[in-house]
Amino acid sequence: MVVRPDLIILNGKAITFDPEQPRAQAVAISGNKIVAVGGSSDMRALATEDTRIIDAMGATILPGFIDSHVHLFAGAAELGYLDLAGVYGIEKLRDLVSAYSIQYPDDEILFGVGASYQVIGPDRHPTRQDLDLVSPDRPFAMISTDHHTVWANTSALELAGILHGAAVDQGAEIVMAADGRATGELREASAFAAILLRTRFGGRELAGMTTGADPVPTPTLEQRARDKEALAQGLLHCARHGITGLHNMDGNFYTLELLDELRSEGRLVCRVEVPFHFKNTDGLERFAEAEEMRRRWNDDMLWCRRVKMFLDGVIKSRTALMVRPYPGTTHHGDAVFGVEEFNEACIRADALGFQIAVHAIGDLAVRRVLDGFEAARSANGSRDSRHRIEHIETLHPDDLPRFAELDVIASLQPGHAPFGGFFDKEGLNSLLYPEQKPFAFAGQQLRDSGAKVIFSTDWPVMPVDAMGNIRAAVVPVEMPAPWEPQSQSLEESLYSYTAGNAYAQFAEDRLGRLRPGMLADVVLMDMDIEALEPEALGQATARMTICGGAVTWEA
Known part of the structure; x- marks a missing residue:
């Protein structure tokens, strides 16, 4: 029995990772499976009046990308926090935090993400005194690009109850100054967990990393x-x-x-x-x-x-x-x-x-x-x-x-x-x-x-x-x-x-290749990536994403 496709992508340059057919022009999908891979004319012949036809216009077709190391909840939460990627200098930082403070008057701690270890200046890490200048009126903290260090101003440390230090897990550290008070640098998860508890998501976005099995406290x-x-x-x-x-x-x-x-x-x-x-x-x-x-x-x-x-x-x-x-x-x-x-x-x-x-x-x-x-x-x-x-x-x-x-x-x-x-x-x-x-x-x-x-x-x-x-x-x-x-x-x-x-993920028999019988996880790019100069590869993006036969993104 011939299975009639729900969706066919034609006129593309498919990189299949199938040793039996490494390259193709078209992919046909029915339900949640890939049912055929081959030439455009052969795939078009499978279509019915109900089949959706996508013209790839020479762009690359690939198995769907699998990102094998992410922090989904944290990444999702941080889409709404103050983005400090590429920010350097205390004046620039102060201006951004000031504007963010006006935008989010109800946040208990203003929170920035993606901060460089050199955000204040080369060869030194930020201190609470630096961040007191950045945010003199409200608690403020920011997490490093690698998510292993948080820097907090004095009022944020006071609010979290760690200005004078606290017990932390092995491998973590609340860095202390000679006067017995925290410098503002908090290394590793348990050192900055008390700060996260006061942010917009209450640390729940990293609860599996910072507090073990359960978010603390239980969310409303x-x-x-x-x-x-x-x-x-x-x-x-x-x-x-x-x-x-x-x-x-x-x-x-x-x-x-x-x-x-x-x-x-x-x-x-x-x-x-x-x-x-x-x-x-x-x-x-x-x-x-x-x-x-x-x-x-x-x-x-x-x-x-x-x-x-x-x-x-x-x-x-x-x-x-x-x-x-x-x-x-x-x-x-x-x-x-x-x-x-x-x-x-x-x-x-x-x-x-x-x-x-x-x-x-x-x-x-x-x-x-x-x-x-x-x-x-x-x-x-x-x-x-x-x-x-x-x-x-x-x-x-x-x-x-x-x-x-x-x-x-x-x-x-x-x-x-x-x-x-x-x-x-x-x-x-x-x-x-x-x-x-x-x-x-x-x-x-x-x-x-x-x-x-x-x-x-x-x-x-x-x-x-x-x-x-x-x-x-x-x-x-x-x-x-x-x-x-x-x-x-x-x-x-x-x-x-x-x-x-x-x-x-032990799924090589179901995912990761464009081959009949595989689950229909497919990405159609917006250009022929093999024709790009290597330096321009980052310019390519998805025109259409398909997960299990369902279109999950379409430009």
């Missing part, structure tokens, strides 16, 4: 409605960029319940995974909650099959865990977990059949995660676990071959590199030794070693824009030696955003 009905609407708008924002799938890196039962409600309302326009976040303060008995999350949500639209952990912080705040102490210091960074407790967590999660994803940025953190995965394999036996390491911003050369040996996925964000073209290219220069720089953000070296490499943005750390991130991978900014910016091919980069990410 009005807050719940606001949170759900923010998530809906965040999902639409992703669909506009050609994204059909998201691997969230934080979340909890509350996030999953809101997403499930959106699904029942027909507004879950991207497939979403929400992990179970296991913290260093948790006992192993908490994995029972992970099992409950997996039992309740376990289908192709909304699921939990992964455990997320943090092993360290970030380089810019010197909380990333390093083999050698930071230049000019005796400080190696901060380990979120001890070695034994981390290995035990890996063994337990692996034994329960969960995939594990671990944030590891420093070279020693990466090594310890690989050790933890190896301990799990030794204890439980080898299986198709597809465990992941997130970020890998520095890597000791001795550990490079271990990714392929242990079948560990390297989850990278090309735009995060100093040569990615998004952030200050000098920002890490003084924080790494010359011998570390050739193995920093080593995407191509990991590929060449045989490791599976996947791409993502870490939205809202950077925009949830696949093509901008691909541009960063294909055309890195030139850097002086000993930096080694590593250019990756366009096809490799696209694969890492589609078929590679489908593999990372």
